[in-house]
Structures are given as structure tokens and as C-alpha cells.
Amino acid sequence: MKRSTLDYLQRVSFMIPVLLIIAVFVAYPFLSSIYYSFTDWNGISKPNFIGLLNYRNLLKDMTFLHSLRNILFFTLGTILLINPLSLMLALILNSKIKGRSLLRTLFYLPSIISLIVISNIWVIILSYDGLMNKLISLVGLDSLQTDWLGDFDKTPWVLLFIILWQGVGNSAVFYIAGLQSVPAELYEAADIDGVGKWSRFSRITFPLLMPAVTIVTFFNLSGTLKLFDLPLIMTKGGPSDVTLTPTMLIYNQAFQYNASGYATTTGVFLLLIIFAVSALQLWLTRSREVEM
Numbered sequence: 318m319k320r321s322t323l324d325y326l327q328r329v330s331f332m333i334p335v336l337l338i339i340a341v342f343v344a345y346p347f348l349s350s351i352y353y354s355f356t357d358w359n360g361i362s363k364p365n366f367i368g369l370l371n372y373r374n375l376l377k378d379m380t381f382l383h384s385l386r387n388i389l390f391f392t393l394g395t396i397l398l399i400n401p402l403s404l405m406l407a408l409i410l411n412s413k414i415k416g417r418s419l420l421r422t423l424f425y426l427p428s429i430i431s432l433i434v435i436s437n438i439w440v441i442i443l444s445y446d447g448l449m450n451k452l453i454s455l456v457g458l459d460s461l462q463t464d465w466l467g468d469f470d471k472t473p474w475v476l477l478f479i480i481l482w483q484g485v486g487n488s489a490v491f492y493i494a495g496l497q498s499v500p501a502e503l504y505e506a507a508d509i510d511g512v513g514k515w516s517r518f519s520r521i522t523f524p525l526l527m528p529a530v531t532i533v534t535f536f537n538l539s540g541t542l543k544l545f546d547l548p549l550i551m552t553k554g555g556p557s558d559v560t561l562t563p564t565m566l567i568y569n570q571a572f573q574y575n576a577s578g579y580a581t582t583t584g585v586f587l588l589l590i591i592f593a594v595s596a597l598q599l600w601l602t603r604s605r606e607v608e609m
Contacts (some may be wrong), residue, residue, distance in 0.1 A: 333456075340433035353581040353595070360577035373581035381583060384563045385590075387473070391562070392541045394477045395484070399537055405483045407492030423494075429469050436550035439479055476547060476560055484540075489532045490595065494524070495529035524605075531602040538598055542591050563587045 356364035356369060375381055410421050427580065442448045443465040450462045465475050499522060507517050545564040549556060554561035554569075563583060568581035 322360060323607055328360070329395075350585060352579050353428060353578050354472075356578040358578035359575045360571065364578060365473060371579050374579070375582055380558065380561070381566060383558050384561045384566045387558075387560060388542060388544065388562050389422070390473060391477060391480065391544055395480055395537050395541045396534060398477075399481055399484055400490055400533060402481065403533065404492050404526075406485060406489040407496060411493050411496045424486035425490060425564045426486065427483045430483075432483070432546040434546050434548060435483055436481070443475060449494060466552050468561055469556050472552060473558060473559055475564035476551065479547060479551075480541065480544075489530045491533050492526065495526045499525050501599060519598075527602065527606040531599065531606065534598055534602055535595060539595055542587070542594065547550075553562065 323562075353364060355366060355368055357367050358364035404431040406424060410417060410424070412473045414420070440447070445462075445464045445467070447465075449465060453459070453461050463471060466472055503521050504517065507521060512520075543564055545568070548562055549568070550568055552560045554565050564587070567580045567583045567587070570576045570583060
């Protein structure tokens with residue numbers, strides 16, 4: 318046997334364990350989910366094939382449509398706010414300020430803490446008898462006390478604030494890396510030409526930051542569309558399903574109502590939404606990237 322053939326077989330042999338793991342834990346569950354989405358199945362007994370009935374029911378399911386509306390609010394809010402906030406934070410933390418390293422650590426810290434821990438901490442702070450209302454009462458502003466996690470109008474904004482608080486530091490890291498990759502020669506040339514600060518940012522810095530914008534937007538977009546831990550622990554989807562997300566609905570369908578087939582349908586439909594939105598976002602942002 319030739320040496321090249323032996324080398325090829327050796328490389329393939331190293332790939333086989335990985336391919337088996339992918340086949341067993343990724344490919345098979347994925348293909349099974351597609352099949353189960355066309356069945357009436359409780360997760361235990363033999364599935365009963367019913368064709369497109371689950372998908373037709375899902376498109377008329379008001380609870381599912383409400384969950385899509387809720388996740389649209391969280392996703393748009395996150396994308397529209399986290400990019401400018403994290404970019405401004407990155408510009409500050411990339412400048413020559415005292416304690417820059419400590420500030421970077423403090424802002425990044427929330428992103429490495431488990432969302433379960435974060436959720437429980439904020440429940441302690443924001444529950445009706447929690448620290449927030451006690452602090453408001455302490456300064457004599459009792460009229461401002463409210464049920465932060467049980468108010469139909471305020472609760473979605475409270476969760477959006479926590480999502481931003483938890484994610485801004487992580488997004489800023491990508492922007493800091495992008496800022497440090499911009500060649501200093503471009504800024505020197507701009508100074509020689511007398512270019513102002515805003516023109517330097519809009520014509521040099523921001524165009525070269527577009528790869529970072531692509532990454533930050535993609536991670537936050539896909540992550541928010543799969544939002545689960547935060548609303549589950551803090552509000553359980555309430556009040557009146559105003560914070561119910563599609564992933565929470567999948568959980569309820571599978572484990573509370575024993576409708577695993579229908580839950581799988583919801584999951585497949587959500588996967589298609591995430592894929593379509595992410596592909597559109599990547600196309601839009603990558604088309605605006607420039608090469609250095």
C-alpha cells in the first residue's frame with residue numbers, strides 16, 4: 318500500500334469518532350425531530366403520523382403567535398440598543414483612561430455568570446418586597462413602587478434591560494478587538510489631512526468595524542431568538558403571557574401538556590425562523606464590510 322494511501326486512511330480513522338458523535342448526537346436527533354413534527358406523539362407511546370396538521374394548527378395557535386410577538390420585541394430591542402451601547406462602551410474602554418483594565422473586567426463579568434444565577438439575583442432585587450422597592454421607599458418615593466415582574470407594561474422592558482445589562486460587556490469585547498485592529502497609519506493620515514473626529518469615525522473606524530458588527534449582531538440575534546432561562550425563572554412567561562417566548566412554549570408543550578409531537582413542530586418552525594433571519598442578517602452586514 319502506498320504511503321499516501323496510508324496517510325489518507327490514518328486521517329480518516331481520526332475523523333471517524335467525531336463523525337460518529339455528530340451522527341448520534343446531532344444528525345439523528347435533528348432528522349428524528351423533523352419526523353416527529355408530523356406526528357401526534359406524547360413522548361412515550363408510538364407516534365401517530367398526521368401529516369401537516371400540527372403545522373396548520375401552529376399557524377392558528379394564538380399562544381404561539383403571542384410568543385413570536387414577544388420574542389420580536391426582545392430581539393429588535395436587543396439588536397437596536399446593544400450595538401450602539403456596546404460600541405460606545407468599547408470606545409470609552411479603548412481610550413486612555415485610568416483603571417481601564419478593571420473597568421473592562423467589571424463590564425465583562427455579567428456575561429460569564431450563568432443566566433440562572435443572574436435571574437435569581439434580579440428576582441431578589443425586583444420582586445414586590447425586594448431590594449428595589451425597599452430602596453425606593455427608603456428615599457421617600459413610595460408612589461414609584463411597583464410590581465416590576467408582574468406589571469403588564471413594565472415587565473417586558475425590565476427583562477430587556479437585564480438582557481442588555483448582561484450582554485453589553487461581551488459585545489464590547491468584539492468592538493474593542495475591532496478598534497485595536499484598525500491600522501494607526503490611517504488615523505495619522507487623517508490627522509495630517511485635518512479630518513475631524515466625527516469624519517474619522519464615520520469614514521475610517523466604523524467601516525472597518527463592520528466585521529465586528531456582523532459578529533455581535535449574529536450572536537445577539539440568534540441568542541435572543543432562543544431566549545429561555547431569563548423569562549422562565551423571573552416571570553414564568555407572565556403576566557398574561559407577555560414574556561412568554563417560543564422556547565418556553567416548546568418546554569410547556571412537551572413537559573406540561575405531553576404534546577411532544579406538537580412541541581417538535583414548534584421547535585422546527587422556530588429553527589426555520591432563526592435560520593432565515595440569521596441568513597438575512599449575515600447577508601446585510603457582510604455586504605457592508607470593507608477590506609483593509
